[in-house]
Amino acid sequence: MERPIRVLVAKPGLDGHDRGAKVIARALREAGMEVIYTGLRQTPEQIVEAAIQEDVDVVALSILSGAHNTLFPKITKLLKERGVDDVLVIGGGVIPEEDIPFLKEHGIAEIFTPGTPTSAVIEYIKQHVKRAVEK
DSSP states (O other), X not given: XXXXXXXXXXXXXXXXXXXXXXXXXXXXXXXXXXXXXXXXXXXXXXXXXXXXXTTOSEEEEEEOSSOHHHHHHHHHHHHHHTTOOSOEEEEEESOOGGGHHHHHHTTOOEEEOTTOOHHHHHHHHHHHOOOOTTO
Protein backbone atom coordinates (compact mmCIF):
# COMPACT_ATOMS: atom_id res chain seq x y z
CA MET A 1 0.00 0.00 0.00
CA GLU A 2 1.39 3.39 -1.01
CA ARG A 3 1.74 5.88 1.81
CA PRO A 4 -0.07 9.22 1.59
CA ILE A 5 1.70 12.30 0.28
CA ARG A 6 3.40 14.04 3.22
CA VAL A 7 3.27 17.85 3.26
CA LEU A 8 5.06 20.26 5.57
CA VAL A 9 3.09 23.51 5.83
CA ALA A 10 5.42 26.24 7.08
CA LYS A 11 5.23 29.93 7.97
CA PRO A 12 8.71 31.43 7.51
CA GLY A 13 9.63 34.75 9.02
CA LEU A 14 7.75 37.06 11.30
CA ASP A 15 4.19 36.61 10.06
CA GLY A 16 1.72 36.59 12.91
CA HIS A 17 -1.28 35.45 10.88
CA ASP A 18 -1.75 31.82 9.88
CA ARG A 19 -5.40 31.44 8.89
CA GLY A 20 -4.50 30.74 5.24
CA ALA A 21 -1.92 28.14 6.21
CA LYS A 22 -4.45 26.40 8.44
CA VAL A 23 -7.07 26.42 5.66
CA ILE A 24 -4.58 24.81 3.27
CA ALA A 25 -3.47 22.28 5.91
CA ARG A 26 -7.06 21.21 6.53
CA ALA A 27 -7.86 20.95 2.79
CA LEU A 28 -4.76 18.81 2.19
CA ARG A 29 -5.69 16.54 5.12
CA GLU A 30 -9.23 16.18 3.79
CA ALA A 31 -7.70 15.22 0.42
CA GLY A 32 -5.93 12.30 2.13
CA MET A 33 -2.49 13.82 2.61
CA GLU A 34 -0.49 13.73 5.82
CA VAL A 35 0.16 17.28 6.98
CA ILE A 36 2.73 18.58 9.42
CA TYR A 37 2.25 22.23 10.38
CA THR A 38 5.29 24.01 11.82
CA GLY A 39 3.45 26.94 13.36
CA LEU A 40 4.31 30.62 13.18
CA ARG A 41 7.67 32.40 12.96
CA GLN A 42 9.89 29.62 11.67
CA THR A 43 13.41 30.22 10.41
CA PRO A 44 14.48 28.73 7.07
CA GLU A 45 16.80 26.41 9.02
CA GLN A 46 13.94 25.15 11.21
CA ILE A 47 11.76 24.53 8.16
CA VAL A 48 14.47 22.59 6.33
CA GLU A 49 15.27 20.52 9.42
CA ALA A 50 11.58 19.69 9.90
CA ALA A 51 11.24 18.72 6.22
CA ILE A 52 14.17 16.33 6.53
CA GLN A 53 13.10 14.86 9.88
CA GLU A 54 9.53 14.33 8.70
CA ASP A 55 10.61 12.87 5.32
CA VAL A 56 8.08 15.01 3.45
CA ASP A 57 7.25 15.01 -0.24
CA VAL A 58 6.20 18.68 -0.28
CA VAL A 59 7.15 21.87 1.53
CA ALA A 60 4.29 24.37 1.31
CA LEU A 61 5.38 27.85 2.38
CA SER A 62 2.90 30.55 3.38
CA ILE A 63 3.90 34.18 3.76
CA LEU A 64 2.24 37.55 4.19
CA SER A 65 5.13 39.71 5.41
CA GLY A 66 6.67 40.57 2.04
CA ALA A 67 9.92 38.75 2.82
CA HIS A 68 9.25 35.98 0.26
CA ASN A 69 12.09 37.04 -2.09
CA THR A 70 14.56 36.52 0.76
CA LEU A 71 13.11 33.62 2.74
CA PHE A 72 11.83 31.31 -0.02
CA PRO A 73 15.15 31.16 -1.92
CA LYS A 74 17.02 30.64 1.34
CA ILE A 75 14.88 27.58 2.06
CA THR A 76 15.46 26.07 -1.39
CA LYS A 77 19.19 26.79 -1.07
CA LEU A 78 19.37 25.08 2.33
CA LEU A 79 17.46 22.07 0.99
CA LYS A 80 19.98 21.72 -1.85
CA GLU A 81 22.89 22.09 0.55
CA ARG A 82 21.46 19.24 2.62
CA GLY A 83 21.10 17.05 -0.50
CA VAL A 84 17.32 17.23 -0.58
CA ASP A 85 16.37 17.37 -4.25
CA ASP A 86 13.22 15.24 -4.38
CA VAL A 87 10.92 17.57 -2.44
CA LEU A 88 8.38 19.77 -4.20
CA VAL A 89 8.50 23.33 -2.81
CA ILE A 90 5.47 25.54 -3.34
CA GLY A 91 4.51 28.91 -1.91
CA GLY A 92 1.48 30.99 -1.26
CA GLY A 93 0.28 34.17 0.32
CA VAL A 94 0.38 37.83 -0.54
CA ILE A 95 2.99 37.71 -3.29
CA PRO A 96 2.98 40.24 -6.14
CA GLU A 97 2.75 38.78 -9.65
CA GLU A 98 6.03 40.48 -10.63
CA ASP A 99 7.90 38.49 -7.94
CA ILE A 100 6.72 35.07 -9.12
CA PRO A 101 9.29 34.59 -11.95
CA PHE A 102 12.14 35.34 -9.50
CA LEU A 103 10.81 32.80 -7.01
CA LYS A 104 10.43 30.13 -9.69
CA GLU A 105 14.02 30.76 -10.81
CA HIS A 106 15.04 30.04 -7.22
CA GLY A 107 13.37 26.67 -6.93
CA ILE A 108 9.80 27.40 -5.96
CA ALA A 109 7.75 25.17 -8.25
CA GLU A 110 4.51 27.15 -8.04
CA ILE A 111 3.03 30.16 -6.28
CA PHE A 112 -0.60 30.29 -5.19
CA THR A 113 -1.96 33.78 -4.55
CA PRO A 114 -5.05 34.81 -2.55
CA GLY A 115 -8.26 33.49 -4.04
CA THR A 116 -6.72 30.31 -5.44
CA PRO A 117 -9.14 27.44 -4.77
CA THR A 118 -7.73 24.81 -2.42
CA SER A 119 -8.65 22.23 -5.06
CA ALA A 120 -6.06 23.81 -7.39
CA VAL A 121 -3.34 23.39 -4.76
CA ILE A 122 -4.37 19.78 -4.14
CA GLU A 123 -4.35 18.93 -7.84
CA TYR A 124 -1.00 20.63 -8.38
CA ILE A 125 0.58 18.63 -5.58
CA LYS A 126 -0.90 15.34 -6.81
CA GLN A 127 0.37 15.97 -10.34
CA HIS A 128 3.85 17.24 -9.45
CA VAL A 129 5.07 15.45 -6.34
CA LYS A 130 8.20 13.41 -6.95
CA ARG A 131 7.95 10.13 -5.11
CA ALA A 132 11.03 8.03 -4.56
CA VAL A 133 10.42 4.35 -5.31
CA GLU A 134 10.90 3.41 -1.66
CA LYS A 135 10.77 6.65 0.29
